Amino acid sequence: MNRIQRAVDALAGRIDTPAPIVLADVMQDNIDRMQRFATQQNLAVRPHVKTHKCVEIGRRQVKAGAVGITAGNVGEAEVFAAAGFDDIFIAYPLWPSGTKGKRIRSLAAGTRLRIGVDNVAAINALADAMGTEPEQLQVVIEVDCGARRSGAPPEAAGDLALAARKRGLVPAGVFTYPGHGSAGPEARKRAAEDQEAALTTAVRSLGSHGIRPEVVSAGSTPTVEFATSSVITEIRPGEYVFNDLNNARLGACTEDQIALFVAGTVVSDWVPGQVILDIGTKALGREGSPEIGYGRIAGTAAALSKLNEYHGFLPLPGGGFRPAVGAVLPVIPNHVCPVVVNFEEYVVTDSSGASLERWAVDARGHLN
């Protein structure tokens, strides 16, 4: 029996399903392995907390050697700042509408805060928001390396950094996200090369404006093993802490390195060759496709073929695997991030299933 099913069996009767189960030993190995890699490559680790949104896990990452954390929005940053994290990079081109300007100013007063920018209008709006103390905010210029999402062209980095400096903000460096590295196993290395080329150009652009970057920041779990250049100073992986089927398919982790799964109960078995689990989109999100399914039962080839909100449809391939109503099964998600945000807390155990703790998903619902 695989260790995930063993842990679930050991928890039986003590958990209400659906529940996200974390194997703390596997997670700690993931944290330590990433840190070792980064130390070998002389890179700082600044993990993206979007994946776990959990103060306890962030603390473990810092204890292992992370220099600070990456957040995806102001709300996440606020939750971690309130818990004592004092070095936070919001790797997102924020626009300070509503009360966000005030919130950013408050955050910057109590932490070393860095925020992404990719355009002059946002630089001016952020400077306005900082009032008389723009120097308390560091901005990091986002450049695009091929994801075609946010980010300025790399050769525009110098002009943007200069615009920030003119308004009194501190241009701390550049960052990019090689999102196109998730397209397939062969895309990872190419995206990492694109990332390096873009960051090299951006650093040169800064230099030609007389600006020396303090940080040159790169993604991401799928591409990180190729982030070994001398231009990069920092990596921002997020998903590595738990891993998932998507990363295993990309070759970015092994299935043994997956630390989170969702325990679900078989609730109905009337349709021949199918059972229904109490895991639907409200627990798993809708990450997947009819081809790859929407999550696989650990240690089997059985995958959810369809999700309703509270129902997961599990076709049973031929063979002996025919779980009865009441059986608790571990579902490994395709993409772990959209799972976590659905739950109030993790059920934390280890591969033996002996321990049981509950950790809050602290930054859940802090979406803006």
Place this chain on the structure above:
Amino acid sequence: MNRIQRAVDALAGRIDTPAPIVLADVMQDNIDRMQRFATQQNLAVRPHVKTHKCVEIGRRQVKAGAVGITAGNVGEAEVFAAAGFDDIFIAYPLWPSGTKGKRIRSLAAGTRLRIGVDNVAAINALADAMGTEPEQLQVVIEVDCGARRSGAPPEAAGDLALAARKRGLVPAGVFTYPGHGSAGPEARKRAAEDQEAALTTAVRSLGSHGIRPEVVSAGSTPTVEFATSSVITEIRPGEYVFNDLNNARLGACTEDQIALFVAGTVVSDWVPGQVILDIGTKALGREGSPEIGYGRIAGTAAALSKLNEYHGFLPLPGGGFRPAVGAVLPVIPNHVCPVVVNFEEYVVTDSSGASLERWAVDARGHLN
């Protein structure tokens, strides 16, 4: 200008994005219209709170005439019971693992509680959980009418009701969910006919076992307008309270009847013919497809073509619509239910945008 964009403009500077905006006047019209229809057809309305998970909205539904509420799991039922709702149907074939048995027993002590069942093993497990007071729990037999999800064959309803009665539980009736009515506009009426046939058979099966159902309960927003038979006593629509693009495409609502949208801010515009909104899967879920998109900007033909976790990719069709960085845009979701669960609270206004209240998404995160 459409009323949604007008409301967003009136809120400008007062909301942080992404934010789910509810037009309370449109929502109240939806509640009242459904109640009028049901009253005309002599049907009880028992709205499914999975859609809104909000005590304030549940109260408005009851005030309009709903007989009680429908919940999707024990956690939702607990939140509404704690708020004073005393007539709750968990329309789901629950398996009382972990602490759920105790939780169900507590709930049943304080409310009129009905729970779905579709198999004898669950009936026995529920009866065991109820201990010496099984008569406090009413069970409603779930039958399948074509969704091929949970639910026994309709002709098995009588045997299941008898098995429940033998264990001291109270068999209150039968229910079904015509989920296959969402397949397309032409599928709605056919699914409603399947629903009627299945419920008629199930009632006959009960009768042949000497059981007269107190409730014969039917879905659902897409099919409800065809639920006009004499066998059905109760309807359980959920999405009608807000509506969404999927229901508009099915012909189950008009776009003017959509009461919820997500306000997002343009944060980047470097890619020609595209802007990036601060609305990704963490706000919207991943409901949609490349063909229909992942949400449309109200009053325009522009639809999100791709979502990352915090980024929405908005291609700009030809013409004058070219929102600048900082512009706040209203996105109408394809499916409203997976949006709501991402947020802590609704921003509630009306079509004029003049009022502004915040209502908690109370049952969010109560997933088991």
